[in-house]
Amino acid sequence: MTAEQKTIQQTITSAAAFRTLAMKDQAAAFKKLMTPGAFAAWQKILAQMDSRTGAMGVADFINTAVLLVGPQTSDEGVCALYSPFQDVILLLQTDNAESFSQVENFRFLPGAVFRGEKLNADAAPASLLPAENQPLTIALMQLFFETEKVFNQITSASAPLAKYPAADTAGIRYIEKVMDTRNRCALTILKEEHQASLFLALTIRTCMKRATAEDLKQKLQPGAYQEQAESFAALPAEIREGMELCHWLTSPERDLYAFMNKLFPRFIAIVTADVKEENAKWTLEWFDIANAKELYPLYEKELAKQRK
Known part of the structure; x- marks a missing residue:
């Protein structure tokens, strides 16, 4: 196994450990995943959301997000968690120097913003409201295909996050709305x-x-x-x-x-x-x-x- 392959495996293992812990204790998982500075920034994002919506919505995000692994070196790397059901991405820059890849910096973005599309704050993502005659299967595949295509254009493990605002209020409001819609849907079936x-x-x-x-x-x-x-x-x-x-x-x-x-x-x-x-x-x-x-x-x- 090459050094790069070992680093990729370390990233995958760290992400799997994070996902498993987050299902039991969301706050503890993010605290372990992130450096103190990154965790403080994450807490500020959560503070912008309704606490119940945020807790349920982030849990839903973790449960439905697929790991994307980008460029990696022995010192740093880029990866992401992307949920096609929410069309939301958590773009991560990691410190790979230790045995557990820890997040130094991140961006939490609507998929449209990450893909360079204009964010329509009034429109639901295709997974929540597929286009007429478009099966949900295709809507999910299209979102994932187009998001992964942009992610794969990242060619350096250094500073790929600079082009995105650290805490875009409009983006966070949109994410909260999507999460709230999915939360309500999950509760409606129980009526x-x-x-x-x-x-x-x-x-x-x-x-x-x-x-x-x-x-x-x-x-x-x-x-x-x-x-x-x-x-x-x-x-x-x-x-x-x-x-x-x-x-x-x-x-x-x-x-x-x-x-x-x-x-x-x-x-x-x-x-x-x-x-x-x-x-x-x-x-x-x-x-x-x-x-x-x-x-x-x-x-x-x-x-x-x-x-x-």
Whole structure:
């Protein structure tokens, strides 16, 4: 293993340890992850948010964020946590001199700001409100693809954060709004009028954890979804066992549920079903969002063909 590979492995290990600790004690995890100066700056950002929204929203961010690893040296490195469900990125500059890569500096940004797009403070990210006729699968892949493409343009481990404001109030307000929207959605499914949706979510989760391919096929609509049952059932047990509901949208026609594994958040499964119809067949799509750079261009190519 080369020195660079060792440093990358150290970064990945540090990020995994942070994620695991943050699920138990969010404040302790950030304090361990960051230098005192960086942690103080992080606390100032949280102070700008409603405390309940911030606590729930940051927990949601950690649970749904995928690690991106940029340039690394034995002294310093760049990495990021990006949640396609929130379209929010935590860009990190780390001190790699010790065995645990500690964050010296960071930027907490809406994905649009990181990608150099104009931030529309009134618009919800595509994951919360997909464009008409655009499946959530594609919306998530597009966000991840475009964000990773910009991240991969970072070529130096030194000072890639300078182009972004340290504490942009408009950006933090937008992040808070997105977090609040997702928090409310997570709580809405617990209300009495949505008991059927919650029951179905629990049924789907149980199937994801334990059902055989044949069991899943009995639940799914015919066609390509049957193939999805085969490939999903073949996933390692630790991935399937950790699948939890992370996203829910309801409409008069159907409910949409997204599940992901908090320890392996790159694996996402999306199920739709008509809650009103008893024993209605589901649709299932699962994918590894880390493969968006290969999968999303194929979708664009197919879309271009259809437009001709």
